[in-house]
Amino acid sequence: DVKVTQSSRYLVKRTGEKVFLECVQDMDHENMFWYRQDPGLGLRLIYFSYDVKMKEKGDIPEGYSVSREKKERFSLILESASTNQTSMYLCASSFRGAGTEAFFGQGTRLTVV
Amino acid sequence: TQLLEQSPQFLSIQEGENLTVYCNSSSVFSSLQWYRQEPGEGPVLLVTVVTGGEVKKLKRLTFQFGDARKDSSLHITAAQPGDTGLYLCAGIQGAQKLVFGQGTRLTINP
Numbered sequence: 664d665v666k667v668t669q670s671s672r673y674l675v676k677r678t679g680e681k682v683f684l685e686c687v688q689d690m691d692h693e694n695m696f697w698y699r700q701d702p703g704l705g706l707r708l709i710y711f712s713y714d715v716k717m718k719e720k721g722d723i724p725e726g727y728s729v730s731r732e733k734k735e736r737f738s739l740i741l742e743s744a745s746t747n748q749t750s751m752y753l754c755a756s757s758f759r760g761a762g763t764e765a766f767f768g769q770g771t772r773l774t775v776v
Numbered sequence: 777t778q779l780l781e782q783s784p785q786f787l788s789i790q791e792g793e794n795l796t797v798y799c800n801s802s803s804v805f806s807s808l809q810w811y812r813q814e815p816g817e818g819p820v821l822l823v824t825v826v827t828g829g830e831v832k833k834l835k836r837l838t839f840q841f842g843d844a845r846k847d848s849s850l851h852i853t854a855a856q857p858g859d860t861g862l863y864l865c866a867g868i869q870g871a872q873k874l875v876f877g878q879g880t881r882l883t884i885n886p
Contacts, residue, residue: 667818683853685855694872705864705878706819721873753818761868762807763857767818 669754669768671689676775681724682741684771686754691699692758692759695737697721697729699750712737713759744775779803780865780877788883791857797850797880799865806868808841808848813862813879855884 670685688695694713698706698721708721710729718729726748728736737756741748751772757765781800789795792842799808807826813817823832825841832839836859838851852859865877 681838684873694874696874698876703878705782706866708873708875711873719873722875743850755818755874756880757874762824763810764809764821764824765819765866767820769816769818 665752665766667734667766667768669752671771672769674771676741676773677743678745678775680741680744682744682773682775684739684741684752684754684773686739686756686768687735688756688766689735690738690739690758690766691734692754692756693712693734694757694765695731696755696757696765697727697737697739698722698753698755699748700753701750709739720738731733739771741765744773746775749773749775779869779875781858782863782865782877782880784880785878786881786883788885789855790885791808792854795852795882797854797863797882798847799877801867802846803867803869804845804846804872808845808847809866810839810850811864811866813864819851819862819864852882855882857884858884860884 696711697709712731728740754766754768810822813819828843828845830841836853863880
């Protein structure tokens with residue numbers, strides 16, 4: 664069974680804290696993605712990676728960075744958390760190639776207070 | 777501005793009715809996908825359409841890809857309460873960038 668695992672389901676952090684969200688996949692996928700999901704806005708792409716140590720900005724990268732040191736792990740970093748980063752964060756992975764299926768984790772609901 | 781615009785954003789209908797959800801863009805996509813998301817879970821792929829004009833059926837769900845590969849539709853026949861959920865269309869930009877529409881929240885009332 665394919666699996667994308669996010670390290671936390673729920674997280675509460677204080678404004679200004681550095682926050683790490685971890686995602687691990689066991690399918691040997693080349694691509695990994697980080698999205699945030701807010702009501703009425705769907706899934707917005709923050710960053711994606713198509714290979715180890717490779718990353719590309721998505722549509723809303725400001726305030727975020729990522730790390731992919733190993734193929735199976737993709738980390739999202741909030742350098743200095745702010746209240747407007749309160750959201751549901753979803754990680755996904757897929758094989759390289761057009762039209763391949765993306766598999767999602769269950770999400771991390773992050774609240775910044 | 778969303779690259780993929782879905783309509784309607786919310787739809788509430790009675791069991792047994794038919795419905796259509798639309799996904800439109802000004803850009804051409806090599807393929808479009810439809811995902812369904814239930815509360816507390818990540819989205820799950822329903823279908824991928826690749827060829828302009830393509831129609832795919834999944835039981836009571838019919839998916840169509842526009843001839844120009846800029847739009848897609850999802851039609852549900854005789855909707856059931858189990859169809860309730862968030863439906864998302866997605867397309868790949870460039871080599872690997874997977875982008876989503878804002879979603880259609882569908883509620884089927886018994």
